[in-house]
Amino acid sequence: MSTDSYINRPNRPLQVYALIFLIVLYLPILFLPLFSFNDSIYVRFPMQGFTVQWYYDLMARSAVWAALMNSVKVGVAVSIVSTVLGIFAAKAITRYRFFGKEPIVIFIMLPLVVPLIIFGVALLVLFAQLLGVPLSLYTVAFGHLILCIPFSTAVLMPRFEGFDPAIEEASADLGENAWWTFWRVTFPMILPGVVASLLLCFTVSFDEFIMAFFLTGTDATLPMYIWGQLRFPQQFPSVLALSSLVIIGSFIIVLLGLWINRDADMTKTKAGTDA
Amino acid sequence: MTDQSALARPAAQTPPQVNWFSRKIHKSETFRAYAVLSPALLFLGFAILIPFAILVVLSFWTPVGFDFNREFTLKNYRDIMERPIYGTLLWRSLWISTMATVFTVLLCYPMAYYVAFHVHRNKMVWIVLMTLPFWTSYLLRVFAWKVVLGYEGVINSGLIWVGWIEEPLKFLLYSPSAVIITLAHAWAAFAILPLYVSLEKIDKSLLEAATDLGDGPMRRFFRITLPLSLPGVISASILIFIPTTGDYITPALLGGPNGMMIGNLIQMQFGPTNNWPMGAALAIVLMLTIAAICAAFILITFFVRKRIT
Numbered sequence: 368m369s370t371d372s373y374i375n376r377p378n379r380p381l382q383v384y385a386l387i388f389l390i391v392l393y394l395p396i397l398f399l400p401l402f403s404f405n406d407s408i409y410v411r412f413p414m415q416g417f418t419v420q421w422y423y424d425l426m427a428r429s430a431v432w433a434a435l436m437n438s439v440k441v442g443v444a445v446s447i448v449s450t451v452l453g454i455f456a457a458k459a460i461t462r463y464r465f466f467g468k469e470p471i472v473i474f475i476m477l478p479l480v481v482p483l484i485i486f487g488v489a490l491l492v493l494f495a496q497l498l499g500v501p502l503s504l505y506t507v508a509f510g511h512l513i514l515c516i517p518f519s520t521a522v523l524m525p526r527f528e529g530f531d532p533a534i535e536e537a538s539a540d541l542g543e544n545a546w547w548t549f550w551r552v553t554f555p556m557i558l559p560g561v562v563a564s565l566l567l568c569f570t571v572s573f574d575e576f577i578m579a580f581f582l583t584g585t586d587a588t589l590p591m592y593i594w595g596q597l598r599f600p601q602q603f604p605s606v607l608a609l610s611s612l613v614i615i616g617s618f619i620i621v622l623l624g625l626w627i628n629r630d631a632d633m634t635k636t637k638a639g640t641d642a
Numbered sequence: 643m644t645d646q647s648a649l650a651r652p653a654a655q656t657p658p659q660v661n662w663f664s665r666k667i668h669k670s671e672t673f674r675a676y677a678v679l680s681p682a683l684l685f686l687g688f689a690i691l692i693p694f695a696i697l698v699v700l701s702f703w704t705p706v707g708f709d710f711n712r713e714f715t716l717k718n719y720r721d722i723m724e725r726p727i728y729g730t731l732l733w734r735s736l737w738i739s740t741m742a743t744v745f746t747v748l749l750c751y752p753m754a755y756y757v758a759f760h761v762h763r764n765k766m767v768w769i770v771l772m773t774l775p776f777w778t779s780y781l782l783r784v785f786a787w788k789v790v791l792g793y794e795g796v797i798n799s800g801l802i803w804v805g806w807i808e809e810p811l812k813f814l815l816y817s818p819s820a821v822i823i824t825l826a827h828a829w830a831a832f833a834i835l836p837l838y839v840s841l842e843k844i845d846k847s848l849l850e851a852a853t854d855l856g857d858g859p860m861r862r863f864f865r866i867t868l869p870l871s872l873p874g875v876i877s878a879s880i881l882i883f884i885p886t887t888g889d890y891i892t893p894a895l896l897g898g899p900n901g902m903m904i905g906n907l908i909q910m911q912f913g914p915t916n917n918w919p920m921g922a923a924l925a926i927v928l929m930l931t932i933a934a935i936c937a938a939f940i941l942i943t944f945f946v947r948k949r950i951t
Contacts, residue, residue, distance in 0.1 A: 378760055385756045388749070392775060392830060395786040398796055402789065410789050411799030456682035463675035471679065475686060480881055482888025484905045485925050488912050489693030492922065497696055513689050516682055567777060574779035577890055581912065590781050597785065597895070607789070610782045617778035625770050 400611035408604050421608040431609065434592035438573050441504055441588060445511040446568035452512075453519025453564055454557070460520070461527035476517045486513055487581035494582070502584035510578035515568040522567060525631035526560030559628045566624030570617050589613065701923035710919060718923035728907070728924065732931065735903040738818055738893075739886035742825035743879050746833045749826065750878070754837035755867075758844075769838065776831030784891050787824040791815045791896065816898025824896055825886045832885075833878040840874025841867070869947070876943050883939075884932050904928055 402410045406418040425431055459465075460472055478486065490510050494500045534556070538548040554561070576590040583591050593609060596602040676683070701718055703710045722728040757768045775783060790796045791814040798810035814820060844867060852862045890905035897903065904924065911921030 378756070381752060381756045381760060384752050388753045389771060392772065392827070395790050395827065396775060396778075396783060398789050399782065399786050409794060410792065410796070411794045412796065412803040413799075452682040452685060455678050455680075459675045459678035463671050463678070465672040465675035468675075471683065474690075475682065477690070478686075480884045482885050482890075482905065482928070484888050484890045484908055485929060486690070486693070488908060488921055488925055489697045490689070491912060492696050492700055492918065493693040496700070497692075509689065513686065516686060520682070570777055574781070576779070576781040580890075580909075590779060593781065593785075606785075610779075610785060614778055614782055618774065621774060621777040622770070625774075629766060 396614060399607050399614060403604065403607040403611045405604070408601055410603055410607070421604040422612075424605050425608050425612075428605075430587075430592060431589075434587050434589045437504055437586045438589040441508045441511060442569040442573040445508050445515050445572040446565045449512055449515035449519045449568050450523075450561055450564040452516050453523050454561065456516070456520045457523035457527050458553075461524050462532060475520055478513045479517045479521075483514070483575075483577040484581075486510065487578050490578070491581045502582055504584070504586050504588075506582040506584070507579050507588060508572075510582045511572040511575055514575060514578065515571055518568055518571055519564040522564045522628065522631075523557060523560045526557040526628075529631055530556045560631060563624040563628035563631075566620050566627075570620050570624075574613070574617055697922045697925060700919050701926050703919045705917050705919055708916075718920050719927070721920070722923060722927055728927075731902060731904045731907050732927070734818070735887050735905070735928075736931070736935070738821055738901070738903060739825065739883055739889070741822045742829070742886050743883045745822065745826040746829055746882050747837070747875060747878050750830055750833040751837055751871075751875070754834050754841055754874075758838055758841035769835075772834050773831040776828075780828060781891055783828050784824055784895050787820070787827065788815070788895050791820050791823075815896060816901060818897070818901045820896040820898075821892050821901045821903070824892045825882075825889065828892070829882045829886060832881045836877040836881060837871065837874040840871045840877075844870045872943065872947055876940065880936055880939065884936065887932055888928055 402414070403421055404417050404419065405414045406420075407415040456475060460468065487510065490506070490513075491502075494502060494506050500506060535548055535552055538552045539545075543551065574590060575588075576594065579588045579591050580594070587595065589609075593606055593613075596606045596609075700710070702714050702716070703712055704715060704717055705711070753772065757765060757772070761768050788795070792798070793810050793812070793815055795815065797814060798807075801807045802810065848866055848870075849862060852866050857865065887903075888905045888908075889903065890909055893901050893903040893906050894909075897906070908921050908924045908928070911917045911924060
């Protein structure tokens with residue numbers, strides 16, 4: 368009777384749990400857009416009626432636009448550079464067997480785990496003490512690169528694993544050099560991963576706060592601007608409006624990236640275990 | 643390792659000519675691998691190792707006005723040992739992040755289990771749904787909790803509105819529990835993925851075998867599923883414990899004076915207090931503590947696994 372796999376038997380309590388889990392995961396974030404339309408400077412129930420004035424208020428501020436442009440500039444630059452470096456790293460890790468692979472992979476993935484405050488202060492000391500470089504958007508981008516290279520590498524690794532190296536070898540056998548083999552064979556195969564890496568790294572950099580907190584000069588990025596506004600209770604509604612826009616924008620970009628890259632199962636690649 | 647990457651460095655820039663070097667490189671896979679790896683590796687090496695080295699040097703100095711006294715001294719480390727504020731904050735950080743780690747892993751395990759064993763179609767949709775918030779702004783997710791837990795926030799004003807409480811609950815915001823709740827929520831994706839991967843890998847026929855041999859669901863879970871998913875539990879715990887111990891945003895926004903953590907103290911040394919060497923020493927102590935705890939944790943679980951399998 369119970370020879371029919373119990374695994375396929377639906378588990379009601381677990382289903383309910385999963386549903387509650389997802390609701391709890393998203394509910395706090397959804398309060399931001401909800402209250403951004405609330406016609407009151409206080410974030411509390413009962414809500415006072417619908418308004419879009421906080422959004423209008425936001426559009427009129429030049430500081431918001433300046434911060435947005437700064438974040439976009441840093442995000443675009445960081446996503447491009449980290450994706451290029453990530454392509455090299457992912458290719459080396461997935462295509463070659465080499466001495467010291469596992470420690471190297473761990474080293475590359477380290478920034479995903481080490482508290483970012485440590486990178487923030489370490490880079491601050493590097494720029495301010497050793498190099499004497501004034502803090503600017505460049506220093507912020509430098510910090511974000513540390514964080515984004517592991518992301519790019521992790522996103523691109525399954526793409527390299529997903530196609531047969533024999534295709535590249537065939538191209539080489541047919542007389543293409545390494546440069547053209549890359550552009551005509553490898554690149555089209557990993558293109559979804561490249562686009563996903565660009566989009567995801569852009570979001571990570573766009574939303575990153577801690578590194579920017581230590582490495583920003585006079586030009587604030589958008590998270591820095593939001594942080595500055597959090598001190599003023601009367602700014603709460605406009606911060607809610609701005610936060611809602613940022614979160615919705617991030618969700619769309621990330622979903623797009625994951626959808627484009629949907630046939631690469633990132634959970635199947637575990638950094639370092641294939642060595 | 644380092645000498646190989648150093649050798650591979652000039653090779654990456656030399657055009658492929660028939661010389662000793664390029665022949666060597668075409669022959670050895672390790673050389674080629676390091677040549678391809680070199681851009682990312684050189685950048686990360688420069689951007690991670692050098693700043694850390696400077697941090698270590700700085701931690702042995704002392705501040706003099708806006709400059710440093712560059713004489714080697716252990717004063718900062720002695721202060722950390724002797725003055726109770728540092729120890730207290732370090733202990734509190736470790737305690738808070740341990741609690742957050744335990745809660746996150748306990749709460750995420752059933753979820754990962756559900757997706758691994760009970761979702762048969764569109765698994766990817768579930769994984770994307772569970773990890774999507776993690777890609778978006780950490781600052782804003784923490785800010786959202788401030789909106790929820792605040793003195794006049796969603797919970798308090800909602801409960802007053804429906805008449806369940808008269809006064810706002812004060813313990814919600816600005817407390818270690820607020821920090822723990824927020825950390826557990828914010829880092830859930832870091833627990834779900836390794837847990838899911840380890841559960842997904844379990845050979846279902848082992849579970850069938852246990853059932854056939856008479857194990858009930860509980861025994862089957864504790865004798866097969868749990869031990870086999872332990873690697874996922876271990877990596878999930880480490881992946882959450884390390885970053886949360888040094889977290890800055892959550893305690894800064896939600897911790898209040900009683901929820902302040904070591905990250906806030908480090909920031910203060912580089913900001914208002916302007917004692918960079920002390921901040922550097924605190925960052926080093928934090929890293930060493932985390933490393934020691936993780937090493938101990940891995941060793942203990944290693945022996946435990948040896949005993950139960």
